[in-house]
Amino acid sequence: MKPARFDYLQATSVTEAVGALAAAEGEAKILAGGQSLVPLMALRMGRPSLVVDVNRIPGLGGMAIADGVVRIGALTRHSALSEQRAHPLLAEAARWIGHQAIRSRGTVGGSIAHADPSAELPVVATALDAVALVANPAGRRRIPAADLFAGPFETTLGHDEMIIALDFPVPRRWGFAELSRRHGDFGLVTVAAAEIDGRVRIAVGGVGGVPYRAVDAEARLADVELTPAAFDEAARLTASGIDPADDLHATAAYRRAMTAEHTRRALLRLRERPEGVPA
Amino acid sequence: MTISTLPGDTPEEGGAVGTTVRRKEDGRLVTGHGRYVSDLRLPGMRQVAFLRSPYGHARLRRIDASAARTADGVDGVFTGDSAEIAAVGLRALSALPSYIETEQPVLARAKVRFAGEAVAAVVAGDRYQAEDAIELIDVDYEPLPATVCAWAEPEVPVHDEAPDNVLLQRTFEAGDVPETMAGAYLVLERELVTNRHAGNPMECRAGVALWDYADNRLTFWSGTQVPHLARNMLAELVGLPEGNVRVIAPDVGGGFGTKAVLYPEDVALCLMARAMRGVPLKWVEDRSEHLLAATHARDHRYLMRAGFAEDGRLLALEADVTCNVGAYSVYPWTAGIEPLMAGGLLTGPYRLGHYRCTVRGVATNTSPSGPYRGVARPASVFAMETVLDEAAHELGMDAVDIRRRNLITVGDVPYRMPTRLIDESGRYGECLDKVLDSIGYDGFRAEQARRREAGENPIGVGFACYNELTGLGRAAAAGPRMAFRTGHDACTVRINPDGRVTVLSGVTSQGQGLETTIAQVVADAVGVAYDDVDVRIGDTTESLWGFGAFSSRQAVIGGGAAHRAGEAVRGRVLALAAALFEVEEAKLKLEAGRVHIIGVRDELATLAELARVAYLESNRLPDGFEPGLEATRFYDPIRGAFAAGVQAAIVEVDRATGEMAILRWACVEDTGRVINPQIVHGQVAGAIVQGIGGALYEHLVYDEAGNLTTGTLMDYLMPTSAEIPELDIGHIEVPADNPLGVRGVGEGGTLGPNAVLAGAVADALGVRISRLPITPAVVWEAVQ
Structure with a gap:
């Protein structure tokens, strides 16, 4: 479990980092918290020729709130995310990520860019229609979550691009429910429900190649009273919209049933949670 | 010389055995200075x-x-x-x-x-x-073509020598199974399959x-x-x-077999x-x-057929046990290690006269199976306890009552099991009583019924009674008639010229504190302070002989050798003192590094003074007294020490997800005399945790082509402290027939959890658990 040979660059600016990414023509990987990249390299499943360490780039951490949107620097660690109070849903989701040691290193930008279909933050980003702020040698652009996740561990980021921050709208009410084998594991099923602008949005992780946005269920909940019966129906619609596969830890049928159950739970939590009170 | 009587002057006073002394190895292990x-x-x-x-x-x-x-x-x-x-x-x-x-x-x-x-x-x-x-x-x-399942027909044998992949087969037989079965009130048939584990020591x-x-x-x-x-x-x-x-x-850094x-x-x-x-x-x-x-373990199938009387008595058991032994007959233990243990101990702590069990070790294209904490019995106990639970259900009996009906009692011991092993513990009823008390069984059934009626999440209780065969001597030795017999260990106790003690023990330690345990034993056997004993282990140029760590044997056997060697050295010291001071040897005692006349407070001499004579002042040595103070002794318990054990747990099951919460867990074992309470507690707790991991999480899975699909700890799930409930661990201490009266405690804890958790889920939901591990998905599917 020793990585193959690679070059290492400690970038000191975003410009330097994206320049190095561009020059490597797709053979480079960004090292942020390293919680996924380093094990993959140790297993030699990841073999970048260049590792661009962005940890020393100033200005990539920190959080700011404006107009109901929290902007989170890409280098923000999960532990900081779990402790902040500006965005309670993100704080709750962050607490479900791994263990303390992992949260101390892992970063928000890294988790989004890694695009693990079972990871918590891509699910929340999908539910909230978060937007990634991306730098490349030509400048900057914004990628909405719906356009960002392309498949398991795949994004639409160019090989010369890096996420520098994410904009997460703050929901009025929210619910989060995850089923994992053990405390700290990736979720078998992760559901985030959030109410923004009077509309409930639902995203599910762990049940497909990218987080699933339950548009049918959302439509069912639009402009109706949020009752348990409506939630049951939304949960059913969510479960029927996914196409999970059998794997080591769960059958497709189980995942589908758990999607319904955890959608219901997330929605009930949304309804039970008083407005404006952090988790 | 002033003479005064010492109050409470007994040999036990101030002894190191039975106390939680500071562990000798912790100075380096807990400060990051271990030498791995x-x-x-x-x-x-x-x-x-x-x-x-x-x-x-x-x-x-x-x-x-x-x-x-x-x-x-x-x-x-x-x-x-x-x-x-x-x-x-x-x-x-x-x-x-x-x-x-x-x-x-x-x-x-x-x-x-x-x-x-x-x-x-x-x-x-x-x-x-x-x-x-x-x-x-x-x-x-x-x-x-690869074969990964031991009960599937091989297309191409793993070894040409064994065209059917069977490397070993043996039938255990006692009494008359067919006739007894024919007369049974209830005959149960069950197929039970257990999951494949890895030892996964930290190092x-x-x-x-x-x-x-x-x-x-x-x-x-x-x-x-x-x-x-x-x-x-x-x-x-x-x-x-x-x-x-x-x-x-x-x-x-850990071994576990x-x-x-x-x-x-x-x-x-x-x-x-x-x-x-x-x-x-x-x-x-x-x-x-x-x-x-590294070696795997516990990939077994049990075909059980059990005959019961109307009152719940187990009359006859017929079993067919197939163990996946992997690609090679593990060196040097052979492909017999798991199947023979499974067949030899399947009947556990239950009285049974009629038993027929065929066991086989079958080669497959998987990593070889080898010794792993509990060897086969976490699986065989699961098979046996499941049969008892279902018989109780069929007969309308309580799970506790059917066990009481069949458990070996104190009056039965020494009890000759159908496989001719001699169980000399018999304290199962006492362990069971304490466990029931601990989990609050009295109020449990009412609460279970209340929840059922209220439509709340169901709760269930599961039990496991087991006999852990520990400290095997030559007559019960581990392994299938190999070229060596594992009954004995050696220990050398040497008093240095300064009066302090160096012990060269044949035991080994993978974190279980054997330096401490052996030092406690030697300190008391010689009559010196625990702090004056230094124990060297693990180097074949230092110690004479030890078979090593397996079969929960070292406290019994290595401890027995240490005790004998320590006593022999004390004898040499007292003989020397008797000759030097012209006192009858029987009137002398050595305690805390000082020799004195029994009943007299002030010492005749310190051990350091006597050691100096033994090594440096041969002019003072009595005629014929060999210089030096050292003794080497072996110990072999000939048979072994059975440790009775009972575990039980109450679990709550979420019907919607199949998730399980363990509400109570109790374990009571007959540990014999406890040398170090903290170490014994740690051994039992660690073993239960490993057992819970094996029952709920750990599972090595090969695909049909023979690829291991659980190749990292992301897929091979081990329990963390977050998954483990409070464990209520108790003991009874019935001295075993060996110099220290101890019983092994290293493995027993692993024997219970499979049966306990499967039984508890079955009891909560009224479903059958026939396969391990018990995952939420499995439980959920069982209730659909």
């Missing part, structure tokens, strides 16, 4: 990496290592056909008539038999270079081999549980006089060291290698 093989650095040392087969079963047509040989930093490349390697094969021996002997190559030759089998080894300046070079080795494999396997350039000596630092056995086997395999081989097991095996990688390191004399070669197994290629 993984830490060892020697001048000029080179690192080894193994190329492992990506196929479960394939012919090896050609290996081209030419590019690897010239890669950066590479000092050597070895394959199964390298002359140094090809000359040696591992053949686990057994005199059992049905046993088919097969050979395990040091590096694969002609074909590979499991995914992960070592095919080649690279020696390089560092591990990175070694792993780089491994990728340059070009192997031409011709894939063969994976590790070794450093150095073959001295000039004097033809081999030193092997190894994280082994069995250094003396390893030396004996290595000397024979490499053709050296045994005295020229030294095996050193320094601090070892996995490291009681001599592995092909160990032998490869030593053979490569011979080819590269004077160069220390180091291999540290990584976690991927451990999951792939």
Whole structure:
């Protein structure tokens, strides 16, 4: 479990980092918290020729709130995310990520860019229609979550691009429910429900190649009273919209049933949670 | 000399045994100063990496290592056909008539038999270079159909010698099963399948081999549980006089049986060291290698047929047990280790006259199975307890009552089990009483009914009663009639010229505190302070002999040897004092390092003064008294010490998700006399945790092509402290028939959780649990 040979660059600016990414023509990987990249390299499943360490780039951490949107620097660690109070849903989701040691290193930008279909933050980003702020040698652009996740561990980021921050709208009410084998594991099923602008949005992780946005269920909940019966129906619609596969830890049928159950739970939590009170 | 009487002057007073003394090893272990093989650095040392087969079963047509040989930093490349390697094969021996002997190559030759089998080894300046070079080795494999299930027909046998893959089969038989079964009120038939585990010690396997350039000596630092056995086997395999081989097991980061095996990688390191004399070669197994290629365990199927009387008495048991023993008969324990233990102990602590059980060890294209904490019994206890639970259900009895009806009682002991083992504990009823009290069984059934009626999440209770056979002597020794019998250990107790004590014990420790345990025993046996005893273990040049850590044997056997050697030395000290001071020896005692006349407070002499005479002032030695104060003694308990054990738990099940919450867990074992309460508690707790992990989380899965699909700890799930409930651990202390009165406690805890959790889920939901592990998905599917 020793990585193959690679070059290492400690970038000191975003410009330097994206320049190095561009020059490597797709053979480079960004090292942020390293919680996924380093094990993959140790297993030699990841073999970048260049590792661009962005940890020393100033200005990539920190959080700011404006107009109901929290902007989170890409280098923000999960532990900081779990402790902040500006965005309670993100704080709750962050607490479900791994263990303390992992949260101390892992970063928000890294988790989004890694695009693990079972990871918590891509699910929340999908539910909230978060937007990634991306730098490349030509400048900057914004990628909405719906356009960002392309498949398991795949994004639409160019090989010369890096996420520098994410904009997460703050929901009025929210619910989060995850089923994992053990405390700290990736979720078998992760559901985030959030109410923004009077509309409930639902995203599910762990049940497909990218987080699933339950548009049918959302439509069912639009402009109706949020009752348990409506939630049951939304949960059913969510479960029927996914196409999970059998794997080591769960059958497709189980995942589908758990999607319904955890959608219901997330929605009930949304309804039970008083407005404006952090988790 | 003033004479005064010492109040409460008894031999036990102030003894170290029975107290939680500060552990000798903790000074280094808890401050990060342990000395593990993984830490060892020697001048000029080179690192080894193994190329492992990506196929479960394939012919090896050609290996081209030419590019690897010239890669950066590479000092050597070895394959199964390298002359140094090809000359040696591992053949686990057994005199059992049905046993088919097969050979395990040091590096694969002609074909590979499991995914992960070592095919080649690279020696390089560092591990990175070694792993780089491994990728340059070009192997031409011709894939063969793989067999991963031990109860499936093989297309191509794993070994030509065994066309049906059966390496060993034996039938245990007692009484008349067919006739008794015919007369039974209830006959139950069940098929139960258990899951495949890895030992997963914190420190994976590790070794450093150095073959001295000039004097033809081999030193092997190894994280082994069995250094003396390893030396004996290595000397024979490499053709050296045994005295020229030294095996050193320094601090070892866990073992759990996995490291009681001599592995092909160990032998490869030593053979490569011979080819590269004077160069220390180091291999540290990584976690991927451990999951792939260290021994596995517990991949079993039990076909049970049990006959009961109307009152719940178990009348007859017929069983057919198939154990997946993997690709090779594990060296030196053989393919019999799991099947024979399963058949020998299946009936557990229950009275039974009519028993017929056929066990077989079947080779497959999976990593070899070997000894793992609890050996087979976590599986066999699950099979037995499940049958009892279902019989209780069929007969309308309570789960506790059917157990009480059948448990061996104090009045029955010594009880001769149908497999002729002698159970001398018998305290199952007492353990069960305490466990029931601990979990609050009295109020449980009412609460269970209340929840049922209220539509709340159901709760259930599960039980396991087991007899852990510990400290096996020569008449009960572990293993299937191998070329050696594992009954005894040796210990040398030496009083140094300064009066302090050095112990050279044959035991080994993988974290379970044997330095402390042995020091406690010797301190009391000699009559010195615990702090004045230093225990050396793990180096074959220091201790005379010890079989090592397995079968929960070391406190019983190594402790017995330490006690005997300590008493012998005390005898020498008292004899010397008696002669020097012209006092009758029987009137003297040695306590806290001072010899005095019994009943007299002031000492005649300190041990330091006497030791000085023994070593430095031979002019004062009595006539005929041999200088020095040392004794070496062996101990063999001949039979073993059964440790009665009962566990129970109450669980709550979420019907919607199949998730389980463990609300209560209790375990009571007959530990015999406790040497160190904290260590015993830690052993029992750790074993239960390992058992819970095995029941709920841990599962090695091969696909049909023979690929291990659980190759990292992301997929092979081990329990963390977050998954473990509070454990209420109690003991009863019935002295066993050995010098210290102790019973082994290392493994018993692992025996219960499979049965307890399966029983609890079944009780909560009214479903059958026939397969392990019990995952939320399995539970959910059972209630659909």
